[in-house]
Amino acid sequence: MAKRTKSPKYIFVVGGVMSGVGKGVASSSIGAIMKARGFTVTALKIDPYINVDAGTMNPTEHGEVFVLDDGDECDQDMGNYERFLDIDLSSVNYMTTGRVYQEVIRKERNLQYGGRNVEVVPDIPKEVIRRIKKATQEADADIAVIEVGGTIGEYQNIIFLEAARMMKMNAPDDVMFVMVSYLPIPSKVGEMKTKPTQYASRTLNGVGIQADVIIARSEAPLDAKRKEKIATFCNIDKSNVVSAPDVDSIYDVPVNFEKGNLGRIVSDKLGLNHVESKTDLRAWQNFANKPKKAKKEVNIGVVGKYFDSGDFILADVYISVLEAIKISSYHLNLKPKIDYLNSEDFEGPAGKRRLKKLSKYDGVLIPGGFGTRGIEGKINAVNYVRENKIPYFGLCYGMQIAVIEYARNVLGIENATTAEMDPEAENMVIDIMPEQKELLKKQNYGNTMRLGAYPAILSKETIAQRSYKSDEISERHRHRYEVNPEYIERLTSKGLIFSGKSPDGRLMEIAELSEKEHPFFLGVQFHPEFRARPLSPHPLFTAFIKASLKRRG
Numbered sequence: 001m002a003k004r005t006k007s008p009k010y011i012f013v014v015g016g017v018m019s020g021v022g023k024g025v026a027s028s029s030i031g032a033i034m035k036a037r038g039f040t041v042t043a044l045k046i047d048p049y050i051n052v053d054a055g056t057m058n059p060t061e062h063g064e065v066f067v068l069d070d071g072d073e074c075d076q077d078m079g080n081y082e083r084f085l086d087i088d089l090s091s092v093n094y095m096t097t098g099r100v101y102q103e104v105i106r107k108e109r110n111l112q113y114g115g116r117n118v119e120v121v122p123d124i125p126k127e128v129i130r131r132i133k134k135a136t137q138e139a140d141a142d143i144a145v146i147e148v149g150g151t152i153g154e155y156q157n158i159i160f161l162e163a164a165r166m167m168k169m170n171a172p173d174d175v176m177f178v179m180v181s182y183l184p185i186p187s188k189v190g191e192m193k194t195k196p197t198q199y200a201s202r203t204l205n206g207v208g209i210q211a212d213v214i215i216a217r218s219e220a221p222l223d224a225k226r227k228e229k230i231a232t233f234c235n236i237d238k239s240n241v242v243s244a245p246d247v248d249s250i251y252d253v254p255v256n257f258e259k260g261n262l263g264r265i266v267s268d269k270l271g272l273n274h275v276e277s278k279t280d281l282r283a284w285q286n287f288a289n290k291p292k293k294a295k296k297e298v299n300i301g302v303v304g305k306y307f308d309s310g311d312f313i314l315a316d317v318y319i320s321v322l323e324a325i326k327i328s329s330y331h332l333n334l335k336p337k338i339d340y341l342n343s344e345d346f347e348g349p350a351g352k353r354r355l356k357k358l359s360k361y362d363g364v365l366i367p368g369g370f371g372t373r374g375i376e377g378k379i380n381a382v383n384y385v386r387e388n389k390i391p392y393f394g395l396c397y398g399m400q401i402a403v404i405e406y407a408r409n410v411l412g413i414e415n416a417t418t419a420e421m422d423p424e425a426e427n428m429v430i431d432i433m434p435e436q437k438e439l440l441k442k443q444n445y446g447n448t449m450r451l452g453a454y455p456a457i458l459s460k461e462t463i464a465q466r467s468y469k470s471d472e473i474s475e476r477h478r479h480r481y482e483v484n485p486e487y488i489e490r491l492t493s494k495g496l497i498f499s500g501k502s503p504d505g506r507l508m509e510i511a512e513l514s515e516k517e518h519p520f521f522l523g524v525q526f527h528p529e530f531r532a533r534p535l536s537p538h539p540l541f542t543a544f545i546k547a548s549l550k551r552r553g
């Protein structure tokens with residue numbers, strides 16, 4: 001597409017008062033609105049922590065690890081950007097303090113600073129700016145939305161705010177700031193309070209930045225009086241204060257922001273109104289309305305772990321899986337009802353009796369996972385849904401578990417397992433590949449994961465091929481183990497179909513049962529959830545939901 005701006009424009013999104021009020025969704029929504037005005041938009045996330053990526057973090061600590069095409073393991077906000085903007089991002093779109101320092105130190109060691117004193121300021125902000133510009137250039141974007149993680153006033157993200165300030169100073173017409181702030185309504189007071197936002201605004205001023213727009217997140221809409229107050233005390237025009245009350249679905253947010261004229265406000269600030277004066281959110285709105293119109297429910301059970309770590313974490317760990325289920329269901333005009341089932345509840349004799357609970361579901365899904373906890377419960381769950389012909393969709397570990405279950409109960413290899421459970425086991429139907437073993441011997445652990453997008457070839461006349469309507473696909477991976485080639489012949493001779501394979505035929509990417517045997521039994525070695533987008537639902541999730549609907553009748 002032809003460039004629509006003379007120079008790229010940068011929208012920094014910062015958070016006031018506290019975290020967890022939807023800064024990621026706000027950033028994604030601003031991007032979606034500007035895209036709907038015809039601009040090419042990219043998005044970046046800055047995470048203030050030292051970790052170089054999210055790959056080594058515990059999911060209960062961090063939520064989901066989102067994987068990009070190039071294999072970067074990053075924050076789940078990147079998933080929101082991809083879903084809202086319907087674009088593929090890469091590692092240049094993601095940075096952490098660790099990543100930025102690592103690069104500066106690498107350059108210093110390579111004498112790239114010409115022997116001068118390398119300093120936190122300005123060298124760190126300069127590296128941040130270089131990355132922002134590189135990502136914008138690589139996407140050939142008119143506009144980059146940059147979300148600065150953390151909250152204004154904390155020590156951790158100050159260096160990133162300094163980078164933003166420097167960019168504004170050098171190109172005042174091309175850079176703007178949006179503060180997403182929280183307005184509490186204390187129950188005893190019963191009134192929405194603007195004071196914390198006023199303080200956040202002053203703290204932002206203290207680092208040389210003035211917000212151009214304030215997005216007022218609260219339980220309730222902002223009234224005229226408080227809008228006025230924020231405008232007066234935060235030095236901003238009251239038309240640039242946008243009310244953002246809680247909504248039922250995150251997909252309503254762009255539409256809501258647009259009701260507050262955000263597209264026009266941003267365009268005014270960045271001098272883009274002569275280019276485009278309309279936001280065309282029709283396609284988006286059409287999607288966002290679907291859950292409101294859907295009457296029929298579909299009941300999906302997600303058998304996983306981590307769920308016992310408290311409700312707060314629950315939805316975050318599998319966020320892309322949940323969104324993928326929702327997106328496909330909405331497109332089929334269905335309301336998904338998703339239950340979280342702890343796989344450990346299906347272990348032992350009492351657990352086996354509980355398996356009956358699964359028959360109330362229209363479909364059962366096992367998402368990705370690591371480690372040994374709860375795995376026997378998952379195997380029992382797969383056994384139950386396979387024998388009782390309940391639609392089953394296994395993602396990554398969920399596919400490996402389906403293969404183990406098949407080996408145990410159909411092939412009669414009772415001690416079939418994965419090397420992840422027991423590296424010394426006799427029958428590892430899931431194992432690491434020989435070339436990985438070499439790396440492990442050299443203690444080169446980092447390189448033993450298969451990460452990012454890989455192609456797969458699909459076999460004709462299979463659920464996979466019919467769903468994708470294609471013979472070749474590309475999907476994102478994040479796993480260490482594979483189906484052990486030594487067992488493939490035995491598994492296929494007993495009816496398991498490997499309908500997707502790596503182009504060299506060595507790696508099994510999709511396993512399924514014939515529809516004559518089972519209405520829908522399919523596992524994938526990759527993570528299709530990372531490719532499900534509101535405006536282009538994932539074909540396998542759609543096929544699974546369709547099969548679940550059929551069971552419901």
Ligand code: GLN
Nearest residue numbers: 368369396397479480481
């Ligand atoms: N633990 C399995 C592996 O490493 C599956 C990983 C996953 O589900 N993402 O192969």
